[in-house]
Amino acid sequence: MIEMSNVYKKYSNGITAINGLNIKIDQGEFVYVVGPSGAGKSTFVKMMYREEVPTQGKIQVGKFNLVNMKQKDIPYLRRYVGVVFQDFKLLPRLTIYENVAYAMEVVEKNPKVIQKRVLEVLELVGLKHKVRMFPNELSGGEQQRVAIARAIANMPSILIADEPTGNLDPETAWEIMEVLEEINNQGTTIIMATHNSTIVNRMKHRVLAVENGRIVRDQAEGEYGYES
Amino acid sequence: MRARTSGRHIREAFKSVKRNGWMSLAAVSAVAVTLLLVGSFIAILFNVNKLASDIENDVSVRVYVDLAADEEQRVALGENLEKIEQVESIEYSSKKNELDQVVGSYGDEFNLFEGDDNPLRDVYIINTLKPEDTAEVASEVAEMDNVAEVNYGGAEADRLFELMGTARNVGAIVVLALILTAVFLISNTIRITIFSRRTEIEIMKLVGATNWFIRWPFVIEGAIIGLIGALVPVSIITFVYINGFDTIMKYLAGTYFSLLNPAPFLIYLNALMLGIGILIGAIGSILSIRKFLKV
Numbered sequence: 373m374i375e376m377s378n379v380y381k382k383y384s385n386g387i388t389a390i391n392g393l394n395i396k397i398d399q400g401e402f403v404y405v406v407g408p409s410g411a412g413k414s415t416f417v418k419m420m421y422r423e424e425v426p427t428q429g430k431i432q433v434g435k436f437n438l439v440n441m442k443q444k445d446i447p448y449l450r451r452y453v454g455v456v457f458q459d460f461k462l463l464p465r466l467t468i469y470e471n472v473a474y475a476m477e478v479v480e481k482n483p484k485v486i487q488k489r490v491l492e493v494l495e496l497v498g499l500k501h502k503v504r505m506f507p508n509e510l511s512g513g514e515q516q517r518v519a520i521a522r523a524i525a526n527m528p529s530i531l532i533a534d535e536p537t538g539n540l541d542p543e544t545a546w547e548i549m550e551v552l553e554e555i556n557n558q559g560t561t562i563i564m565a566t567h568n569s570t571i572v573n574r575m576k577h578r579v580l581a582v583e584n585g586r587i588v589r590d591q592a593e594g595e596y597g598y599e600s
Numbered sequence: 601m602r603a604r605t606s607g608r609h610i611r612e613a614f615k616s617v618k619r620n621g622w623m624s625l626a627a628v629s630a631v632a633v634t635l636l637l638v639g640s641f642i643a644i645l646f647n648v649n650k651l652a653s654d655i656e657n658d659v660s661v662r663v664y665v666d667l668a669a670d671e672e673q674r675v676a677l678g679e680n681l682e683k684i685e686q687v688e689s690i691e692y693s694s695k696k697n698e699l700d701q702v703v704g705s706y707g708d709e710f711n712l713f714e715g716d717d718n719p720l721r722d723v724y725i726i727n728t729l730k731p732e733d734t735a736e737v738a739s740e741v742a743e744m745d746n747v748a749e750v751n752y753g754g755a756e757a758d759r760l761f762e763l764m765g766t767a768r769n770v771g772a773i774v775v776l777a778l779i780l781t782a783v784f785l786i787s788n789t790i791r792i793t794i795f796s797r798r799t800e801i802e803i804m805k806l807v808g809a810t811n812w813f814i815r816w817p818f819v820i821e822g823a824i825i826g827l828i829g830a831l832v833p834v835s836i837i838t839f840v841y842i843n844g845f846d847t848i849m850k851y852l853a854g855t856y857f858s859l860l861n862p863a864p865f866l867i868y869l870n871a872l873m874l875g876i877g878i879l880i881g882a883i884g885s886i887l888s889i890r891k892f893l894k895v
C-alpha cells in the first residue's frame with residue numbers, strides 16, 4: 373500500500389518537480405505512470421523508495437513513513453520496494469547468476485536460500501539456461517529481465533520500473549511486459565513509468581497521468597492519452 | 601556481524617589493496633614515514649624524560665676540593681660537610697680513584713695522566729636525605745673554604761625538563777600534521793576504490809544493504825594499509841632501539857642513569873604505532889565514504 377498526501381518536491385536548483393500530489397495505490401495493483409517528459413514521473417516514483425525526499429507532505433509505503441524515517445531503516449524499505457531502471461545497471465564482471473545472487477548476498481541471506489531463489493527468479497524471467505553467461509553476451513531485453521530478476525530476488529512487495537522498455541525495441545518490450553504481468557499475478561504491486569503508448573493501450577491497467585508535478589488523470593483500465 | 605559476512609568483507613578489502621597497487625603503496629609509505637617519525641619522537645622523548653627524572657632523583661652533590669688545599673684543610677672540609685643537616689652520608693674519592701674510574705669506563709687513552717699529571721680533583725660525594733635538598737646543600741657548600749666547584753643533578757634536570765616541554769609542543773604539532781597527511785592520502789586511495797565500485801555501491805543501496813555492510817570493506821582496506829604502513833617503522837624502531845639500548849647502556853654502566861628497558865617500553869610503543877596505523881587507515885576511509893552513503 374502506497375499513500376501520498378499533499379506532496380511537494382522542490383529540487384535545490386529551484387525546480388518544483390512535484391506540486392501538491394495525492395495518490396493511493398493498493399497492494400497488488402498494476403499502475404502506469406504516464407505524462408510528458410519533465411512532468412515529474414521519475415521524481416514521483418523515486419520518492420517511493422526514498423531516493424528523493426519530499427519537501428513537504430506525507431508518504432506512507434507499507435509500514436514505512438518515508439518523511440520522518442530514520443536513516444538506518446532505509447535499507448529495510450529498499451528490501452520492501454524493488455527497483456528496475458532503463459539502463460539495467462548490471463555488474464559486467466559478474467555472470468547472470470552472480471548478478472542476481474549479489475542482491476541477496478549483500479542483504480546477508482543464507483547461501484542455500486540464495487541458490488534456490490536465484491534459479492527460481494531466473495526461471496520466472498525465462499533465463500535459467502543462461503546463468504553462466506555475462507551481461508554483454510545477452511540482448512537488451514535479456515539484460516532487462518536479469519535486472520528484474522535481481523529486483524525481485526529479495527521478494528519485495530512493490531516493484532518500481534522507471535521506463536523499463538525505454539531502451540528496447542517493441543518486440544523485446546513485450547517480453548518484459550509479460551514478465552512484469554507474471555510478477556504482478558503473484559501479488560506484487562507494479563508501478564511503471566512509461567512513454568510506450570502501445571503497451572499502455574493494449575495491456576490495460578490503471579493509468580496515472582502526471583503533468584507539472586500533479587496527477588491530472590487517474591483512470592482504471594486507462595488509455596495512454598498522449599500523441600506518441 | 602556473521603562470520604560469512606566478515607570473510608567476504610576481508611576478501612574484498614585485500615582485493616582492493618592489490619588492485620590499487622600504486623596508490624596503496626603511496627598511502628602505505630605515508631603511514632610508514634609518519635609513524636617512523638612519531639615512533640622515534642616518542643622513544644626519544646620518553647627516554648630523555650627518564651634521564652631527567654633519574655637526574656632529578658639523584659640525591660648526590662659532588663664537592664670538588666680546591667687543588668691548593670692541603671691534606672689538613674681537606675679533612676676539615678669533610679668535617680664541615682658532615683655538620684650539614686640534610687646530609688645523609690658522605691663518601692670521599694681521591695683524584696687517583698676518580699682517574700681510575702674514568703680509565704675504567706672510557707679506556708686507556710686516559711692512562712697518560714699518571715701520578716702528578718692527574719688533572720682531576722679530590723671529591724666529596726654527599727648524599728642528601730631527599731632529592732629536593734640538593735640545591736640548598738650545594739649553595740651552602742659553595743660558601744665553604746677550599747671548595748673549587750659544586751655540582752648537583754637538579755639544576756640540569758630543570759633545564760632538561762624545560763627543553764622537553766618545548767620539544768613536546770613542537771613535536772605534537774609536527775606529528776599532528778603528519779598524521780593528517782597520512783589520513784588524507786589514505787582517504788584518497790579509498791576514494792579511488794569507491795569510485796571504481798560506484799555501480800556496486802549503488803546496487804547495494806538499492807537492494808537494501810545496510811550502510812555498515814557497504815562501509816566495512818573500505819574501512820578494512822584502510823586498516824590494512826595502515827597496518828602494513830605501521831609494520832615498517834615497528835621493525836625499524838625495534839631493531840634500532842634494541843641495538844642502541846645495549847650500546848648506550850654500556851656507557852651508562854655504573855651511573856645513576858638508565859634508558860627505558862625494551863620490555864615493556866618497546867612493546868607498548870609498537871602496540872601504539874600499530875594502533876595509530878590502523879586508526880589512521882580506518883578514519884581515512886570512513887571520511888571518504890561518508891558522502892557516498894547519503895541517500
Ligand SMILES: Nc1ncnc2c1ncn2[C@@H]1O[C@H](COP(=O)(O)OP(=O)(O)O)[C@@H](O)[C@H]1O
Pocket residue numbers: 383384385387388389407408409410411412413414415416
Ligand atoms: N536531481 C534533480 N535536480 C534538479 N532538478 C531535477 C532533478 N531531477 C529532475 N529534475 C527536474 O524536475 C523535473 C521533473 O523531472 P523528472 O521527474 O525526471 O520528470 P520525468 O521523469 O517525468 O521526465 C524536470 O524539470 C527536471 O529537470
Ligand SMILES: [Mg+2]
Pocket residue numbers: 413414415534
Ligand atoms: Mg523520467
